Amino acid sequence: MEKIINRRYQILEKVREERVFSLYLAYCQVRKQIVRLKLLRSPLSLDLRFVEELNRALQRIANLSHPNLMKVLDFGEEMGTFFVVEEYEEGEYLDKKIKQGIFPPERALSIILQVAEGLQYLEGNNLIHGQLRPESIWITKGGRVKITDLSLPSLGKEEMLSRADTYYSPPEEIRVGEAAKSSDIYSLGGIFFELLVGERPLTSKSFRPSLPKDLERIVLKMREKNIVKRYSRILDVLIDLKAYQKEAGMEKVEKEKEEEPIRREREVFVPRLEKEKITLTRRRKADRTLKGCLLIFLPFLVVAGLFSFLVYRFLIPLKDVAVPDVCGKSVSEAEYLLEESRLRHRIISKEYSLDVPLDHVIRQMPFAGKTVKEKKVIQLVISEGQEEAIVPDLRGLSLSEAKLSLEEAKLTLGQKSYQPSDSIPKGNVADQIPLPQTTVSRGTKVNLKLSSGPEKILIEIPDLKDSSLFLAREALVKDKLRLKEIRREPSSTVPSGRVIGQEPSAGSKVEEGAEVTLVVSSGKKEEERKEREGREEVKIRKEIKKAEVSIVIPPGDKSQKVKIVVIDDQGVRTAYEKFHQPEEKVEVLIEGVGKTTVQVYISGELVKEEKL
Structure with a gap:
């Protein structure tokens, strides 16, 4: 195949079809090396949203570099075909192994x-x-493990799950179509199970009897369906696996050729080429020869090894060293300090701690400063951080019920305050901080806001002075206040029947429904009243003006109403009002006090106005 992608990647051969990509080996004419070339399969390459999300995902991982991650060298699109270029080391996928x-x-x-x-x-x-699967794990010929398909988690889950099996998918991913932080741990546990048992995790639930129980427990915790009980961080998985590796005395396998998988008896290897048959036959003969030699020399090797151990153990004494203080140190720092002192360590347990941060040493045995021999195992207790708790919903509970709920959740009561509430009974919890279902550390204080009952509405008392008693009553009713009593007092300045005082005073703020007492003027005292009335009567007599008003009713068919209005110092009043026949002459004597104006209306229309 001579096709060249992006004017630099010459396709050499097709490796296989994957769920999303077609994988090829290609020669990079710029780097002068063989690379992995992945071309997006045609159904997905037509999905513009899919391609756009893939491009964004690749941009996020383009700068990642780790020995156990397949490095992305290049990506882009040419002639409607999206391509990804990765580094290449000779090897094969784990699913094939x-x-x-x-x-x-x-x-x-x-x-x-x-x-x-x-x-x-x-x-x-x-x-x-x-999307961690055996087919996304590449094993190089040198035994190095490299994870591929790093760009796939950002893609739409509907597209991915429709193409992938669910042997390795955690329940939360199958249920909602989104991977959580610990989903990779679940998938890794499924791969671990398959490596140890030889069958996919959902097709078999039991381990081989010969497998160590400690290893089983780690795998089961990785495969825990309940996300709360599962390992929450991959670091915790690493710590437990490395601790088991040391306890079991397993040497780290660096190269693939050091260990071969145990062949299943029921499987039959069917070669494709005659040359492969010959090579396989020769290899098996060489293996049988090697095994025969090992059986002959193995006893001698065991004796020699035992002798070397005894010489080293008893003839070359170990040096005394002081145990360093690693309490409060991180796990990695503690490991470094102990190794520097030529000591070994073992994590014996993990505990919650209010004072020691996560993944730091709480205690050590032997204690710091004690003299021990080199190679001594120092036992460590590691902090899991502060124990977490879920804040219960306390709203609506009485204070005693809330205290009991906090004790059950291993939380403490914080500050109490009050706020009005129309729905929560007085004294019960109206609100809380932190809010319900919040994850906090054990012992966290929860502040409560207790209900003080319905909110009290304060009303400002209006100024009722100089108002008539009728208007004052209306104002109180309008502002939802009640009239308590009316007291009458004489006043030389305020006319009788008008308000001269009030309790509480105007501007005071009271609750809705409060009572108000009004002080109403009863007028001047009797002597003053009589004297004033006498003076007014004399004055009126002196100022009375009289005049005769004469008018003729206009012609017509019907009688018409005649109305005479007098406007003087005493106010406005109707002095005359009667019906008269057409063309009838009407004469009326009119009196007025002070400045007087007379208005004559016929059938409601002003026809005459004059001043007396």
């Missing part, structure tokens, strides 16, 4: 540890893989 047989625990552990190292690097960059 799994078909060859069951892996020994030490070899399976080596592979899983390398995958976990790559996942921890992703986690440190706030990324998840989301």
